Amino acid sequence: MVNAYTKSRIRKIVRRFDLIPLRSDSIASLYRKNAIVRVRTESGTYAMKPFFRSNLLHTGTIDQIKTAADYIQHLMNNGFNSMPxxxxxxxGKLxxxxxxxxxxxxxxxxxxSMDNQEDFEKLGRALASLHTTSSRSFPLKGPFYDHIRLWQNHDRLFRRRxxxxxxxxxxxxxxxxxFGESCNQFSDRSWTELMSPELVDxxxxxxxxxxxxxxDITSLNVIIADDGQLFIIDWDRIKxxxxxxxxxxALMNTTRFNPVLIHSLLNGYEELRPLDRTERKMISSLYRLPREAWFTARFPKSPRSRIMLDIMEQTWPLRLKAMDLLDEWVNQ
Incomplete structure (x- = not known):
């Protein structure tokens, strides 16, 4: 993968988007050495990105990029401006x-990257805008991705391991x-709440x-631009x-269990889309689920698994306080 994209290949691809490259360089991510190619042209700088299918979906690569592109076009047509x-x-295709x-x-x-309360308020507003923009002009074609069922399977595997x-x-x-039994207790409490009639409804x-x-809202996928506007990047998994x-x-992946940042993100979200008590309870229950521990059960030999368990151990007291904070938020 180190030499995956030659200059001639990059030029051939970006010319299809009416761009003439002057210079290009590959940017690595946590998972790929050539995740993005930064292409400099006379008209500006652009990101050329390969699309890889999600193994969690039972469709092919072409079907997945077609669906993702349709969703992106829908957001652009409806004025969502927090993405490149x-x-x-x-x-004519994207x-x-x-x-x-x-x-x-x-x-x-x-x-x-984000580093203050205002940044996290912007992220909250961007997420609320995404969720309301896409739900206003229904219908959108495509299957509903059931994270709950997937996470239940991950939980069962974790318990077996x-x-x-x-x-x-x-x-x-x-x-x-x-920590294993505590993880199971958190999960048991969340599953009980999630199976309550109000949350099922x-x-x-x-x-x-x-x-x-x-x-895939993570700190690495959120950028505060030089002019102060927030952008969410890496939309390959839009669903x-x-x-x-x-x-x-998003709360789990970006706020580092910091109460001030958690409140900032939620306050920004509720500026555009207020949440009632039932919705808050849903979010609190989902936040409590120990997804990082489940990941390690799925990939026990992965070096990333050891890193994630180390992080969980180091942040354990902060996690407990963050869970309590969200429980209080539900009852405000």
Whole structure:
């Protein structure tokens, strides 16, 4: 993958978007050495990105990029401005095919990561705008992505792995012994709440009239541009799904369990889309689920699994306080 994109290949792809490259360089992500190609042209700087299918969906790569592009076009048509602009290729589509791989091109955003309350309020407003923009002009075609069922499967696998902890390495056995049962208790409480009639009814209503969700709001996927505008990047996993899942995972992935930042994100969200008590309870229940621990059960030999368990151990007291904070928020 180091030399995956030659200059001639990059030029061939971006010319389909009416761009003439002057210089290009590959940018790595946590998972790929050539995640994005930054392309400098006379008209500005752009991001050329390969599209990879999600293994969690039972559809092919082309079907997935077609669906994602339709959703992106819908957001652009309805004035959602917290994402980089996707360029249309000379075929009129928001993507092109090269050597069997879909690629798309967006404007490049220069900026910084989030670091203060105002930034997190902006993220809250951006998420609320995403969820309301996509749900206003229904219908949108596509399946509803059921995170709840997926997470229940991950939880069951985690419990099975815990029960066979003597077959794992010494370090993992120690972690399971110290934190595993607490993770199960958090999950039990959340599943009980999520199965309550009021939350089941709320989830059913979402399935009938779903919204678009980003599915991967992390600190690395949020940029504060040089002019102060917030942009969310990396929209490959955009889906029809639960806005409460999207908000709960954004809280977990960006705020570092900081009470001030948690409140800032939620306050920004509720400026545009106020939440009632039932909705708040849904978010609090989803936030409590120990998804990082479940990841390690799915990929026990991955180096990332050890890192995630280390982070969980280091942040454990902060996590407990954040859970309590959200419980208080539900009852305000």
């Amino acid at each position: 602009k996707w360029l249309a290729s000379n075929s 993507w092109t095919l090269n050597q069997g791989r879909p690629f798309y091109v967006t404007t490049w955003i220069n900026g910084r 815990m029960a066979k902890a003597n077959q794992t390495n010494k370090w993992t056995r120690r972690w399971y012994k110290r 709320l989830f059913v209503k979402e399935m009938i009239r779903p919204a678009l969700i980003h599915c 029809l799904g639960s806005i409460y899942v999207d908000l709960a995972t």
